[in-house]
Amino acid sequence: MSLKIQVIVAVVIVLALCWIANMVRKEALSIRFALSWLTVGAVVLVLDLFPGIMDYLVHLLGIELPVNMMFFFGFCFTLFLLFTLTVKVSKQEEHIKRLTQEMALLEKQVKKEK
């Protein structure tokens, strides 16, 4: 990997991390969700700064090209994240349904008491 690419990747990741941190600061993103993204950024940054780790891992796992390993793990991570998000969406859907129902029932009760 050329030094040039290494620097570009590092800069992009640092910018992304700053962006995420700023979102958390402005409370547009909760820390709970930011954590997985910050972790992934940190891991890629470390791999970028110390290419030796990549070479070692690739050799250890018997993968021919470092880029294949990146794609594979990136894909697994994305799938995992997507799945946990659908689980969260399901839970929220149930919560919203309950709140909507309670609201309709409460409204009815309030009108009756008036």
Add this chain to the structure above:
Amino acid sequence: MKKLVIIPAYNEQGGIEKTVRDILEHAPDFDYVIVNDCSTDRTLEICKKNGYCVLDLPVNLGIGGSVQTGYMYAFRCGYDVAVQFDGDGQHNARYLNDMADKLENERLDMVIGSRYIKKEGFQSSGIRRIGIRYFTGMIRLVTGKKITDPTSGMRMAGRDVIEMYAKNYPKDYPEPESVVAALKAGKKVGEIPVRMNAREEGVSSISPRKSVYYMIKVSLAILIAAVRR
């Protein structure tokens, strides 16, 4: 015995008045509640103008969430019997007393109004009947009980099932799945023959394009309901 008719209504401006009149005339012992599922037409306006008893959902929940709201209302207001009844003129209120009698006399937990015992009245299209028979077979396979009309939206529940459905009710296409849930919970389910009418107002929620999804989703839901404890 306090008895309640639950009328889920999504854009039923054309049929809702007739439905309420039918209930007041043919089933005067029953209270009723309309669950307005965030209709975009004049349904709510008509209900308010006539002073109907209505629960107004602020967000559209679909048929499952609407009906469940009705069961929650029935449970909290201490009703002994609650029956689902479509707001589009498909169901006839004159069967409600027969259903309540059957529920009480045979000590059942649930009574379904079935189109396919006497095979009278509107029978749905041929392809849909095949689908319904498939669900009948599937329910028989997983519960050992024969339900001739598992997709019927005309279903009466006793106190136990009201409580069960108030806590847990499927979101979309809920009928076959919820029957399996009741049977699996050891509830006794019976059926009486009813005539239904062809839809006068509104359109079916199951378009041809959605029917494949419907079959797969409901099949899976039945299997899951069967292994749920």
